[in-house]
Amino acid sequence: MHASRRLWRAITGRAPGPPFYQLSAQRRERLAFAVRTRWALGASDRVIAEVLFGRKCIPERGWKTHELRSRTIRLVQAGLALMRCGYRALLHPPSRRE
Numbered sequence: 001m002h003a004s005r006r007l008w009r010a011i012t013g014r015a016p017g018p019p020f021y022q023l024s025a026q027r028r029e030r031l032a033f034a035v036r037t038r039w040a041l042g043a044s045d046r047v048i049a050e051v052l053f054g055r056k057c058i059p060e061r062g063w064k065t066h067e068l069r070s071r072t073i074r075l076v077q078a079g080l081a082l083m084r085c086g087y088r089a090l091l092h093p094p095s096r097r098e
Contacts, residue, residue, distance in 0.1 A: 001031070030078070037072075037079035045072050 006016045033052055040048045049072040050058055059066055 030075070031082075033075050034078035034082055037076045038083055040076060040079070045069055045076070048072050048076060 009015065009017050036052060037048055040051075046058065046063060046069075049068050052072065052075070053068055057068060063069055
């Protein structure tokens with residue numbers, strides 16, 4: 001992702017941009033999880049969570065109120081947004097004025 005962003009900036013005649021490490025580790029992990037959910041169209045939230053976080057992290061009871069369920073839903077939504085031309089937003093981040 002970082003290399004493609006730098007390439008885009010070079011093609012458009014702009015400075016290459018900030019170093020790779022300025023994207024936080026948490027942000028990189030979230031993007032990786034969101035991209036991994038793209039196969040999940042039609043799968044249940046529980047199945048997706050088991051694949052992403054491991055079966056041991058998923059409770060037998062109380063799944064509807066568990067925090068991993070909410071996190072999984074947000075990751076799937078982020079993955080779908082990336083699939084719908086959201087990858088372009090990674091290449092061209094919003095300006096500081098927005």
